[in-house]
Amino acid sequence: MASPSLVWFRDDLRVADNPALRAAIDRDEPIVALFVLDEESSGIRPLGGAARWWLHHSLASLAEKLDALGATLVLRRGAAEQVVRQVVSECGAGAIFWNRRYGGAERDVDTAIKTALREDDREVVSFAGSLLHEPWTVTTGAGTHFSVFTPFWRACRALPAPRAPLPAPRTLHGLPGGPTSDDLDAWGLLPTRPDWAEGLRETWVPGEAAARERLHEFLHDDLPKYDRARDEPSAGATSLLSPRLRWGELSPFTVWHEAVAVDGASGFLSEVGWREFAWHTAFHFPDLATRNLRREFDAFPWPRLHPTHLEAWQRGETGIPLVDAGMRELWRTGFMHNRVRMVTASFLVKNLLIDWRRGEEWFWDTLVDADGANNPFNWQWVAGSGADAAPYFRVFNPELQAKKFDAQGLYVSEWAADAPTEPIVDLGETRKAALAAYDVVKRSSRTEA
Numbered sequence: 001m002a003s004p005s006l007v008w009f010r011d012d013l014r015v016a017d018n019p020a021l022r023a024a025i026d027r028d029e030p031i032v033a034l035f036v037l038d039e040e041s042s043g044i045r046p047l048g049g050a051a052r053w054w055l056h057h058s059l060a061s062l063a064e065k066l067d068a069l070g071a072t073l074v075l076r077r078g079a080a081e082q083v084v085r086q087v088v089s090e091c092g093a094g095a096i097f098w099n100r101r102y103g104g105a106e107r108d109v110d111t112a113i114k115t116a117l118r119e120d121d122r123e124v125v126s127f128a129g130s131l132l133h134e135p136w137t138v139t140t141g142a143g144t145h146f147s148v149f150t151p152f153w154r155a156c157r158a159l160p161a162p163r164a165p166l167p168a169p170r171t172l173h174g175l176p177g178g179p180t181s182d183d184l185d186a187w188g189l190l191p192t193r194p195d196w197a198e199g200l201r202e203t204w205v206p207g208e209a210a211a212r213e214r215l216h217e218f219l220h221d222d223l224p225k226y227d228r229a230r231d232e233p234s235a236g237a238t239s240l241l242s243p244r245l246r247w248g249e250l251s252p253f254t255v256w257h258e259a260v261a262v263d264g265a266s267g268f269l270s271e272v273g274w275r276e277f278a279w280h281t282a283f284h285f286p287d288l289a290t291r292n293l294r295r296e297f298d299a300f301p302w303p304r305l306h307p308t309h310l311e312a313w314q315r316g317e318t319g320i321p322l323v324d325a326g327m328r329e330l331w332r333t334g335f336m337h338n339r340v341r342m343v344t345a346s347f348l349v350k351n352l353l354i355d356w357r358r359g360e361e362w363f364w365d366t367l368v369d370a371d372g373a374n375n376p377f378n379w380q381w382v383a384g385s386g387a388d389a390a391p392y393f394r395v396f397n398p399e400l401q402a403k404k405f406d407a408q409g410l411y412v413s414e415w416a417a418d419a420p421t422e423p424i425v426d427l428g429e430t431r432k433a434a435l436a437a438y439d440v441v442k443r444s445s446r447t448e449a
Helices: 019-027 051-069 079-090 104-119 147-159 198-204 210-229 242-248 252-260 266-284 297-299 309-315 319-335 338-351 356-366 376-384 398-405 409-418 427-448
Strands: 006-011 031-037 075-078 095-099 123-127
Touching: 006 019, 006 079, 019 095, 019 123, 031 051, 031 079, 051 075, 051 198, 051 356, 051 376, 079 104, 079 398, 095 266, 104 123, 147 266, 147 338, 198 427, 210 242, 210 252, 210 266, 252 266, 266 376, 297 427, 309 338, 309 356, 319 338, 319 356, 319 398, 319 409, 338 356, 338 376, 338 398, 338 409, 356 376
Parallel strands: 006 031, 006 095, 031 075, 095 123
Antiparallel strands: none
């Protein structure tokens, strides 16, 4: 009797270049495709609102694609360790395949499932599908992890080239009468009261087909101006691929190989490398979203939170045009230009003196591309507490940044034309206050040394 193969989809919502799916196809048995919405396992971080919106539509797209190929996507909700084992029992799967995750809590869940299923005489195999290089394969000469990007990326480039992408299947052998599925709409991933997602719907089309279309559009139309104009938020020179990579609608292998075939892609590829660096760091420091990577920053004297400053920042009502434009773009579209992300983050941490974790939490809830590594990694970089961090005394002056990267005011005019004009803080005075607070960290570090 045939024993089906179970493919457990996670942050890899695609059929092309999906090693777990390919392994199931090669086994030549009926396939059960499963996605588990796990909001219960210990340490698993619940998704933010914008991420839930994207997940709904990406799952709908994946289900449609699998159905066209001959398989059915089974949706289940609950703690993954119980749900996966239950579905395996229901369908009698003899082999279970998935692509690896790298967060600490996710690894714990996967290890427990793998151990239990193997003890039950099931074949369980995981694959590298989300990073170009596994975190344990890129090390310093001393065998430790890297803490600075440039030598990390140099070491990556010295390794053998990333494998070629795997082809998309032309057909799949689904399991007739397989396990029942939850109704996607019943999961309540979409906002209703209120429905704040109009701007997301106008901006994005989630799913693998749209992801591939955007990759080709970027490489052919936007890459030639990428190095020159990527820091200008109104230039339209960025790839807009970050949510596609976050949800695995594109694999980094596909992005890499299609980009290297185009002249002038090195600057863009280094940004792919930055994503790798963030995940390698998160692999070694699973509490990246809650603890300072540089422990001396635990001594930073965060003042008592001003009752209105955080809300003004979140709403784009700080009276600082570039900051307000970025925060309004974020709320409307679930996205913000990377240069503006740095400016808005610096303003929160170093002008408002608000703990970087409050900003990370807001971005986690409002970004469609927020993931467990890049979001906290980049916040810690701006705050000065992270890996290869910007020195704390490097404060992004939003007025100078606007003059340099939005000289004609196009970005600000688009997003913040009606924003308040009276700043809630004085940039110069708050910069001095931030540097004075940092002196406490330096003194504490010298005392401990």
